[in-house]
Amino acid sequence: MEAIARAHTNIALIKYWGKRDSKLFLPMNSSLSITLDHFYTETKVQFSDQFEKDSLVLDGNQVSDQEIGKITTFLNHVRNIAGTKTFATVTSVNHVPTAAGFASSASGYAALAAAASKALQLDLSGTELSALARQGSGSASRSIFGGFVEWQKGEKTDGTDSFATQIIDEQAWDVTVLSVVVEAGPKSVSSRDGMQRTVDTSPFYDGWLATIEEDLKGIKEAIKARDFTQLGEIAEANALKMHATMLGAKPPFLYWQSATFDVMQKVMELRQQGIEAYFTIDAGPNVKVLCEPKNEQIIKEKFAALPSVRDVIVCHPGPGIEYLSE
Ligand code: 2P0
Numbered sequence: 001m002e003a004i005a006r007a008h009t010n011i012a013l014i015k016y017w018g019k020r021d022s023k024l025f026l027p028m029n030s031s032l033s034i035t036l037d038h039f040y041t042e043t044k045v046q047f048s049d050q051f052e053k054d055s056l057v058l059d060g061n062q063v064s065d066q067e068i069g070k071i072t073t074f075l076n077h078v079r080n081i082a083g084t085k086t087f088a089t090v091t092s093v094n095h096v097p098t099a100a101g102f103a104s105s106a107s108g109y110a111a112l113a114a115a116a117s118k119a120l121q122l123d124l125s126g127t128e129l130s131a132l133a134r135q136g137s138g139s140a141s142r143s144i145f146g147g148f149v150e151w152q153k154g155e156k157t158d159g160t161d162s163f164a165t166q167i168i169d170e171q172a173w174d175v176t177v178l179s180v181v182v183e184a185g186p187k188s189v190s191s192r193d194g195m196q197r198t199v200d201t202s203p204f205y206d207g208w209l210a211t212i213e214e215d216l217k218g219i220k221e222a223i224k225a226r227d228f229t230q231l232g233e234i235a236e237a238n239a240l241k242m243h244a245t246m247l248g249a250k251p252p253f254l255y256w257q258s259a260t261f262d263v264m265q266k267v268m269e270l271r272q273q274g275i276e277a278y279f280t281i282d283a284g285p286n287v288k289v290l291c292e293p294k295n296e297q298i299i300k301e302k303f304a305a306l307p308s309v310r311d312v313i314v315c316h317p318g319p320g321i322e323y324l325s326e
Helices: 065-082 104-119 126-134 138-144 191-201 205-225 228-247 258-272 293-304
Strands: 002-014 019-021 031-047 055-058 088-095 148-151 164-168 176-182 277-280 287-291 309-315 322-324
Touching: 002 104, 002 138, 002 205, 002 228, 002 277, 019 191, 031 104, 031 138, 031 176, 031 205, 031 309, 055 065, 065 088, 065 104, 065 126, 088 104, 104 126, 104 138, 126 138, 126 164, 138 148, 138 164, 148 205, 164 205, 176 258, 176 293, 191 228, 205 228, 228 277, 228 287, 258 277, 258 287, 258 293, 258 309, 287 293, 293 309
Parallel strands: 055 088
Antiparallel strands: 002 031, 002 322, 031 088, 031 148, 148 164, 176 287, 176 309, 277 287
């Protein structure tokens, strides 16, 4: 009754921003991402009748009973499918530096969904596993698969049609994602609260939703044609639109800091010089820069030379869920 799984983080090119059902983690819009090779979570789950409660050791630290509620809620979903009430011990190690601005919730819940369902010998399909991971964190639904991945928002109210599918695998097209880590203070609004506030109050939110299908169609055409320019242009514009919705929220908020602007401006400057690069930004100050592998070294050096940049980590498309044994 134990299993170990590894899941990688992902970066959205068409962003997930807003829920229509926060209990089931059903999104307002479909989204599309690249799973990344560099950052991942490894999680071991053991179920045993000997255990009197669930427990979690995260990066070597025992998590307190008060903080374990979210994990227990998630494990209850898995236990319900398996028809068991047995408690679990979860041991999880994040190879996702918090400072790099990647939410470890995507790789964390993807790895937990995979290890927990495997330990209970549930023979879930990829899409079933994705729908399960979604109920821990929306973006986790996409980390089940490698390469380029689309999370279909679904139409049903029970969430059974809201899961991710793979568009092309990690071998099929190599695109570089530079994770540019900037000098910045802590963020004041979590992505979960930020997206909810935007849905509830921003007059720009309907505008965001109105263009998603067009962006998705265009970026899927770009992926099919391996058209980097089209991919980058759509991704950058989509990220800017997501951030624009927050400026209209009540009260408004913004994840960018001055160092974020430095990187965005550098990307635009590089393009003017004929070096093709595009940015995308999540719910935080760091920037991810998309470029072609042939240009990654020169572009990396340009960003590393900016005074407000702390680190540049080179990523490429990575794999989906992997099961490990000790
Ligand atoms: C994304 N983000 O598509 C978007 C873009 C942030 C900006 O998914 O509430 O941690 O757990 O479903 O998945 C971050 O939000 O939110 C996120 P929950 P999640 O990657």
